[in-house]
Amino acid sequence: MHAEEMAEEFPVTAENSDAWTAVTQLAELRLPGLVVTDSAGHPVSILPASQVVRILVPTYVQDDPSLAGVLSESMADRVADKLRGKTVQALLPDKTPELAVVNHDDTIVEVAAVMARLRCPLAAVMHGETMVGVITASRLLQLALTTPG
């Protein structure tokens, strides 16, 4: 079985697209992250939900976590304010995690080797310059355990 057959559709967002839209998508679809592409559609990174939750924490609480308990929680408005006019790029961590990228004809073992090395929970599958889908780590395990010997 080749990577292209294993790949599934997965939400992507461009670096220069609207931050609020991307965060809403993460929240509504309950996704652990989005694949981030450059303006040409090439996958470059992941925006993990565990990074995005940082926007829920006011700066003065990041500096002094003991202040978190005394906040009032008018969250949605505050988050919308904070994201207004920002792009997805502004949400990416300083040290962007490297995205696993595999070729359409890679095997299960090849995909697993790349994922394990980068400790990346998903791999973007490329056919030439085009991203044809994504393979998550759990999908790869599922395929590996059901591939006949």
Place this chain on the structure above:
Amino acid sequence: MHAEEMAEEFPVTAENSDAWTAVTQLAELRLPGLVVTDSAGHPVSILPASQVVRILVPTYVQDDPSLAGVLSESMADRVADKLRGKTVQALLPDKTPELAVVNHDDTIVEVAAVMARLRCPLAAVMHGETMVGVITASRLLQLALTTPG
């Protein structure tokens, strides 16, 4: 809203439980990871699917990735052989990622602060010594965006 109200059920596995069962659970439920508890039921770590895929890669391929393409893929049998008699502990990475742990009465901001600091995609919610559920990062975003101001 307090952490206990935000918490959801989430599969857990004990450090000393059977590795094959845990991997099968990850694969069948398509989970990004399992919460790992000690024998007393206290959450201690996460077993990420991105770590488990390492077992799909034979050692000589880890040493020389160029050999991955020439393997035959009798996966399920090979994985079962590799996991026989092993516990979940044997699958955990050497440098185990720290699990975010929050109290049942923590607020959205407090949970977000812990998750963001540890870059952990989920937080275990404790009521005293008992784990009452888990909050994923995307669940937290969902709640934050729908909590009235």
